[in-house]
Amino acid sequence: MPHKPPTKEELERRKIVGINEETITDVSSTDFPGHYPGEDHSWDIESFRRGFRIEFHQNDPFEASFSLIGVDASIANAFRRIMIADIPTLAIETVFINNNTSVIQDEVLSHRLGLIPFKGGHEGLHKFLKWWRKPTDEALVNNSYYDYNTVSLRLEVQCEHNDKAAAGETDPTKLYKHAHVYARDIEFCPVGRQDKYFSGADIIAPVNPDILIAKLRPGQEISLSMHMHKGVGSDHAKFSPVATASYRLMPVIKIERPILGRDAEKFARCFPRGVIGLEKVTKKEAAQKGSGYEGHDGELKAVVVDPMRDTVSRECLRHDEFKGKVKLGRRRDHFIYLVESTGQWESDAIFLEAVAHLKKRAADLEKQVINMVR
Amino acid sequence: MSREEYQVPTGSGSATGGGGGGGSFNAPAARDYAGESGGTMYYMCGDCAVRVPLEKGAAIRCQKCGARVLYKERTKRMVQFEAR
Numbered sequence: 001m002p003h004k005p006p007t008k009e010e011l012e013r014r015k016i017v018g019i020n021e022e023t024i025t026d027v028s029s030t031d032f033p034g035h036y037p038g039e040d041h042s043w044d045i046e047s048f049r050r051g052f053r054i055e056f057h058q059n060d061p062f063e064a065s066f067s068l069i070g071v072d073a074s075i076a077n078a079f080r081r082i083m084i085a086d087i088p089t090l091a092i093e094t095v096f097i098n099n100n101t102s103v104i105q106d107e108v109l110s111h112r113l114g115l116i117p118f119k120g121g122h123e124g125l126h127k128f129l130k131w132w133r134k135p136t137d138e139a140l141v142n143n144s145y146y147d148y149n150t151v152s153l154r155l156e157v158q159c160e161h162n163d164k165a166a167a168g169e170t171d172p173t174k175l176y177k178h179a180h181v182y183a184r185d186i187e188f189c190p191v192g193r194q195d196k197y198f199s200g201a202d203i204i205a206p207v208n209p210d211i212l213i214a215k216l217r218p219g220q221e222i223s224l225s226m227h228m229h230k231g232v233g234s235d236h237a238k239f240s241p242v243a244t245a246s247y248r249l250m251p252v253i254k255i256e257r258p259i260l261g262r263d264a265e266k267f268a269r270c271f272p273r274g275v276i277g278l279e280k281v282t283k284k285e286a287a288q289k290g291s292g293y294e295g296h297d298g299e300l301k302a303v304v305v306d307p308m309r310d311t312v313s314r315e316c317l318r319h320d321e322f323k324g325k326v327k328l329g330r331r332r333d334h335f336i337y338l339v340e341s342t343g344q345w346e347s348d349a350i351f352l353e354a355v356a357h358l359k360k361r362a363a364d365l366e367k368q369v370i371n372m373v374r
Numbered sequence: 375m376s377r378e379e380y381q382v383p384t385g386s387g388s389a390t391g392g393g394g395g396g397g398s399f400n401a402p403a404a405r406d407y408a409g410e411s412g413g414t415m416y417y418m419c420g421d422c423a424v425r426v427p428l429e430k431g432a433a434i435r436c437q438k439c440g441a442r443v444l445y446k447e448r449t450k451r452m453v454q455f456e457a458r
Contacts, residue, residue, distance in 0.1 A: 092457045101448060106455055114457025219423055226457070236458055 003038030016252055019328040021317040029072060029332055056348075057308075057336075064347035067250070068335045076247055076335040082354040083245040085234040089344045090118055090125060090151060090204075092226045092238075093132075099223040102181075104214045113155075113226060114238045116183050116211055117342040121202025125344060128197050132229040147192025151204055151228040154187045158223075159216035176218055184209035186226075204228075207343030241350050243340040250334035251310040254327040255302060258292040263321050264302040270316035277305035308336065417444035 018025035033042045051070035058065040068076055095110040132149035135141055160177045172179040183206035190198055198204050233240030259267045268276040278300045286297035316322050341347040414427045419436040420443030426436050435442055
């Protein structure tokens with residue numbers, strides 16, 4: 001029997017991960033050579049181009065959401081992991097404590113300082129600043145700091161009684177001066193050419209000035225200086241440019257038999273708001289034999305409006321009245337990313353950087369493989 | 375022995391035998407900070423948190439509130455930490 005090429009519906013069906021009440025089906029992709037007899041699924045740049053799409057849903061500096069459609073999970077996951085662990089940012093790496101009489105210990109204070117996200121001029125951060133490598137010889141450490149690999153910060157806070165505080169005041173922030181140490185108290189000390197790259201609006205400063213670092217009482221003091229270096233998230237999470245970088249698969253809701261009237265309202269309540277809409281059954285539909293709408297002219301029916309907003313809670317599968325009327329699934333090749341930047345990069349730039357990074361890695365690997373077989 | 379009579383033992387001499395009769399108080403201390411800051415060390419009062427200057431051999435007592443618990447000040451040296 002000669003092999004028939006798959007229909008459009010069949011191709012579409014192959015892309016769906018089935019979601020049942022307690023199980024999931026068709027988890028792995030099948031579009032690789034040899035899986036379907038007589039079909040050629042070898043990877044081809046042209047067919048990839050035809051099927052690939054990017055759609056942006058939201059693009060703000062601190063949050064971007066977009067869809068990658070027509071890629072394999074391995075590629076999508078590579079982008080996600082690169083965004084988390086391989087895009088460099090600047091963070092506090094060394095803390096030199098001259099005095100810390102606060103109740104928070106030196107080690108804990110240093111750790112807290114390291115986790116504060118900073119922002120600055122993009123040209124300086126991404127082009128001017130280079131990597132700092134700790135010299136193997138300990139004695140040379142002090143000669144390894146340059147304006148292009150180290151950013152110096154200072155934090156000097158002393159808590160005192162506030163003489164102007166009203167009698168009977170109980171709020172420590174009014175009773176004392178500098179009772180709370182915030183991220184905005186950190187001072188940037190430019191050296192060398194850093195003035196050129198990090199001045200005015202481009203100054204290196206905490207993204208969120210209201211991060212509470214420590215609490216002080218009168219007589220207590222924090223006096224320290226810090227060195228910032230470039231690093232990547234695989235080294236320490238503080239270097240990660242994203243708060244979250246995640247993806248989920250596009251949900252698919254297929255209403256196979258009509259859901260009408262009160263059931264339709266209940267059905268809509270099984271999903272997050274906006275996923276399921278209610279429409280009136282038209283005269284034409286009601287006149288159609290075998291459609292399931294016969295005699296229901298003017299009644300409300302459930303229609304899928306926006307499956308992307310669904311959380312795939314499977315609530316609708318728990319109710320007997322919807323048994324066999326609805327099919328849930330996810331599209332295996334439709335990845336909805338959510339990237340939240342911590343402020344050093346624009347959210348969309350993090351993704352572009354991840355693509356560039358993967359390209360570079362692939363080129364490096366190619367070179368290695370060529371060397372290996374030579 | 376009452377509280378006021380108590381004398382701080384020094385590292386050498388007196389601790390070994392009871393027959394010394396307190397004659398070892400002039401023995402030099404193991405570490406002498408006197409040369410660094412003109413003989414005065416500063417301590418923090420445990421009760422009123424005031425800064426108490428103490429000469430060598432002076433009574434361990436806060437001049438302001440009379441408390442006998444004094445704390446050493448933190449080192450003046452810089453301490454380096456990794457922010458991890």
